[in-house]
Amino acid sequence: MTSSVETTRPKKPLTPKKVVGKTVQYGLLMFFLSFFLIPIYVVLVTSLKPLDQVSLQTMWDLPTGIDVANYVLAWEKLGPSLGNSLLLVIPGALIAALLGSLNGYVLSKWKFPGSEVIFTLILFGMFIPYQAILIPLVQTVRELGLYGGIPGLILVHVIYGLPIMTLIFRNYYLSVPDELVEAALMDGSGLYKTYFQIILPLSIPAFIVGIIWEFTSIWNDFLFAVVLTGPNSWPVTVALNNIAGSQIVQWNVQMAAAVLASLPTILVYIFLGKYFLRGMLAGSLKG
Amino acid sequence: MKKVLRRHWPALTLLAPSLILLGVFVYGFIGVNIQISLTDEQGLNADANFIGFDNYIALMSDPRFHIDVWNTAVFSVAFIGVSLFLGLGLAILLDQKMRGEGFFRSVFLLPMAVSFIVTGVVWRWLMNPAEGSRMSGLNLLFDSLGLDFLINQWHLTPTWGMLGIALPAIWQMSGYTMALFLAGLRSVPEEVKEAARMDGASELGIYTRIILPMIRPVALSAIVILGHISLKVFDLIIAIAGKQIALDVPAIYMWQTTFDAYNFARGATLATYILISVAVFVIPYLIFTTRKEKV
Numbered sequence: 001m002t003s004s005v006e007t008t009r010p011k012k013p014l015t016p017k018k019v020v021g022k023t024v025q026y027g028l029l030m031f032f033l034s035f036f037l038i039p040i041y042v043v044l045v046t047s048l049k050p051l052d053q054v055s056l057q058t059m060w061d062l063p064t065g066i067d068v069a070n071y072v073l074a075w076e077k078l079g080p081s082l083g084n085s086l087l088l089v090i091p092g093a094l095i096a097a098l099l100g101s102l103n104g105y106v107l108s109k110w111k112f113p114g115s116e117v118i119f120t121l122i123l124f125g126m127f128i129p130y131q132a133i134l135i136p137l138v139q140t141v142r143e144l145g146l147y148g149g150i151p152g153l154i155l156v157h158v159i160y161g162l163p164i165m166t167l168i169f170r171n172y173y174l175s176v177p178d179e180l181v182e183a184a185l186m187d188g189s190g191l192y193k194t195y196f197q198i199i200l201p202l203s204i205p206a207f208i209v210g211i212i213w214e215f216t217s218i219w220n221d222f223l224f225a226v227v228l229t230g231p232n233s234w235p236v237t238v239a240l241n242n243i244a245g246s247q248i249v250q251w252n253v254q255m256a257a258a259v260l261a262s263l264p265t266i267l268v269y270i271f272l273g274k275y276f277l278r279g280m281l282a283g284s285l286k287g
Numbered sequence: 288m289k290k291v292l293r294r295h296w297p298a299l300t301l302l303a304p305s306l307i308l309l310g311v312f313v314y315g316f317i318g319v320n321i322q323i324s325l326t327d328e329q330g331l332n333a334d335a336n337f338i339g340f341d342n343y344i345a346l347m348s349d350p351r352f353h354i355d356v357w358n359t360a361v362f363s364v365a366f367i368g369v370s371l372f373l374g375l376g377l378a379i380l381l382d383q384k385m386r387g388e389g390f391f392r393s394v395f396l397l398p399m400a401v402s403f404i405v406t407g408v409v410w411r412w413l414m415n416p417a418e419g420s421r422m423s424g425l426n427l428l429f430d431s432l433g434l435d436f437l438i439n440q441w442h443l444t445p446t447w448g449m450l451g452i453a454l455p456a457i458w459q460m461s462g463y464t465m466a467l468f469l470a471g472l473r474s475v476p477e478e479v480k481e482a483a484r485m486d487g488a489s490e491l492g493i494y495t496r497i498i499l500p501m502i503r504p505v506a507l508s509a510i511v512i513l514g515h516i517s518l519k520v521f522d523l524i525i526a527i528a529g530k531q532i533a534l535d536v537p538a539i540y541m542w543q544t545t546f547d548a549y550n551f552a553r554g555a556t557l558a559t560y561i562l563i564s565v566a567v568f569v570i571p572y573l574i575f576t577t578r579k580e581k582v
Contacts, residue, residue, distance in 0.1 A: 042409065043409050056415070103305050110298035118306070122309060135320055140312075245529060254408060266401065276399075280399065
């Protein structure tokens with residue numbers, strides 16, 4: 001046993017220099033790990049403490065027992081807005097991804113004169129600060145009769161999600177061999193038939209990446225939500241900000257609310273992290 | 288022209304809905320916004336007169352706007368600078384074929400999954416500026432660890448309060464910067480490193496002389512992404528500090544003056560300012576990146 005291990009993995013000599021190097025490396029990593037974990041520790045600990053244990057002086061101590069009462073209270077305050085967020089995110093992400101897929105298909109497999117310019121013009125929409133369109137947007141949404149409700153917010157998220165969705169799908173389709181499309185055309189399939197028969201079935205990984213991206217960014221949006229929705233249609237970010245902004249709600253309930261508000265996206269991150277990362281890297285235009 | 292159009296017609300119809308929507312909601316609205324900024328429009332139904340660049344001239348001498356520009360500059364330098372160095376440092380530390388890389392990477396990236404609002408709510412609790420017996424949060428931790436010199440007023444620090452906003456922003460985004468750099472480092476072929484080692488280069492020398500110059504485009508992407516976030520920073524400040532003049536930035540000023548005070552013209556002027564400040568480096572970057580891709 002031992003000999004076979006040694007033959008497949010030759011042992012490198014552990015020089016003092018290497019020991020120091022490894023120590024420094026792990027030391028630094030542990031230091032930064034604590035920077036990243038401190039807020040998570042505080043949120044979890046505070047949210048599980050009963051009210052009488054939440055004092056400023058003991059905020060770093062572990063709770064003596066676990067109390068979920070804060071979560072019950074937070075759920076009462078945040079429940080409706082969590083529902084609103086789900087009603088918003090699911091159609092928003094699906095529609096944006098579907099349109100992005102069509103755009104990506106055309107811009108990678110059906111290039112026409114000027115298609116590169118159009119692609120760049122589409123991408124610019126990803127980088128604009130939304131303040132630059134906010135005033136006409138609010139006026140238009142009002143005129144469409146969609147102000148203060150979830151459908152209007154869905155429309156807005158779909159539109160401003162189009163650039164990144166187009167980018168993700170276009171880059172994905174560039175890796176699909178052109179021959180597949182050409183063969184389908186030879187067989188007499190047109191643009192639409194080729195999309196539904198050849199491209200769409202191949203697109204599942206891109207749809208996962210795209211939908212996760214849209215899910216996360218719509219769920220986490222605050223600016224559009226705060227200017228376009230009212231108390232009955234507030235998504236969770238606006239509701240959480242209001243809970244935290246009011247002086248009446250206790251810290252432990254606020255922290256429980258923060259956990260509830262971020263649970264869906266954190267679960268997506270934990271279980272589909274690979275695709276989550278791919279979407280984020282696509283945002284850097286590197287595919 | 289007609290022939291080209293006929294051949295590409297089906298593809299164009301597929302693209303048309305998105306192009307119309309983006310044409311109106313991005314380019315059309317930018318145009319409308321600029322148009323409003325050249326008027327004296329107040330409120331929804333008021334009559335507006337064309338007044339040229341008066342709003343822009345007024346903004347230049349607006350003391351509140353001066354605070355905004357200063358705050359954005361402080362935030363941007365701290366946020367972009369630290370995120371970039373921390374991101375690169377973490378990426379290099381993780382790029383050593385080490386045990387537990389996946390665990391560290393997952394933790395560093397986790398903040399990317401939550402909203403700026405959640406981050407703000409949590410860090411507001413950590414960065415409690417109260418003093419004496421009411422001391423709390425990180426200050427209390429510093430106090431009990433004997434690191435008293437670190438105790439500070441966070442976002443309530445005069446002049447430099449934005450550094451207290453930069454800290455949570457760094458917490459949220461440096462893992463992302465790390466992921467960008469790590470992808471860049473992994474794209475450097477092993478042979479290149481091996482060849483340098485053969486030539487007697489030290490591990491440090493391989494990074495500074497060979498790898499870092501090769502991943503300069505990644506650094507550029509990271510700067511553009513972090514930069515456009517910092518110029519429109521909004522949610523995080525709202526969640527930590529509310530609408531305080533002391534921590535004002537153009538995005539908050541724009542929001543307040545438009546939706547609280549109904550001064551649409553000034554709101555549109557501020558919006559145009561934010562757009563231009565972002566566009567001056569995003570447009571060259573977009574042209575540069577998409578052109579390079581074609582080669």
